[in-house]
Amino acid sequence: MKKLGLYIHIPFCDKICNYCDFTAFQGANSKIKEYVEALKKEIELKGNKDFLIDSIFIGGGTPSFIDGKYIFDILEKLRENFTVLDNIEITIETNSKTFDEKKLEYYKRAKINRLSIGVQSFNDKILKELGRNHNSKEALESIELVKKFGFDINLDLIFGYQSQTIEDILYDLEIVKK
Ligand SMILES: C[S@@+](CC[C@H](N)C(=O)[O-])C[C@H]1O[C@@H](n2cnc3c(N)ncnc32)[C@H](O)[C@@H]1O
Numbered sequence: 094m095k096k097l098g099l100y101i102h103i104p105f106c107d108k109i110c111n112y113c114d115f116t117a118f119q120g121a122n123s124k125i126k127e128y129v130e131a132l133k134k135e136i137e138l139k140g141n142k143d144f145l146i147d148s149i150f151i152g153g154g155t156p157s158f159i160d161g162k163y164i165f166d167i168l169e170k171l172r173e174n175f176t177v178l179d180n181i182e183i184t185i186e187t188n189s190k191t192f193d194e195k196k197l198e199y200y201k202r203a204k205i206n207r208l209s210i211g212v213q214s215f216n217d218k219i220l221k222e223l224g225r226n227h228n229s230k231e232a233l234e235s236i237e238l239v240k241k242f243g244f245d246i247n248l249d250l251i252f253g254y255q256s257q258t259i260e261d262i263l264y265d266l267e268i269v270k271k
Pocket residue numbers: 112113114115152153154155156186187188189210211212213249250251
C-alpha cells in the first residue's frame with residue numbers, strides 16, 4: 094500500500110487581504126456548493142483504497158468560511174474512497190471571523206484535530222494595513238474558543254509587511270507565549 098498525504102484547497106474568503114498570493118475569491122459564495130460537488134466527484138474519480146492516507150490538510154483560501162457540513166461531507170467522501178488511517182493529523186485553516194461553535198462541532202465530528210488560525214498580528218494598526226477582517230481582540234476570542242474544544246492549534250503570524258518592525262514581531266510572540 095502506498096502512503097499519501099492529501100491537501101484539499103478551498104478557495105473562498107470573506108475578504109481578500111492586501112498581501113495575499115493564494116488562489117482565493119471574495120464574493121463567490123454562489124460557487125461554493127458547485128465547487129464542493131466537483132471536489133467530491135474528483136475524490137470519487139481519483140479514489141483508490143490501496144492508498145493509505147496518513148495526513149490531511151484542508152487549506153485555502155479560508156476553509157472555515159464555508160458551511161461546516163461541507164467540510165464534514167468532504168472528509169466522509171475521502172474515507173469512502175481512500176484508506177484513511179485512524180488518529181492521523183487532520184488540519185483545517187481558519188480565520189477568526191469565519192467560525193463559530195457549530196462549525197467547530199462539525200470539525201470534531203469529522204475527526205479534524207488541528208486548527209490553523211490565521212492571526213498575522215496582534216497589532217490592530219497592522220491588521221488594518223494588511224486588510225484583515227478581524228481585530229486582535231476577535232483573534233484572541235477565537236483562540237479561546239478553539240482551546241475550549243481541545244484542538245491542537247497553529248497560529249500564522251506575518252512578519253516583513255511594510256511598516257512592521259522587530260518590536261512588532263516580538264510583541265506578537267509575547268502574546269503567543271502568554
Ligand atoms: C492560505 S492562508 C490561510 C489562512 C486564512 N485564510 C487566513 O488568512 O486567516 C495561510 C497563510 O499564508 C500566509 N500568507 C498569505 N499570503 C502571503 C504572502 N503573500 N506572503 C507570505 N505569507 C502569506 C498568511 O500568514 C496566512 O495565514
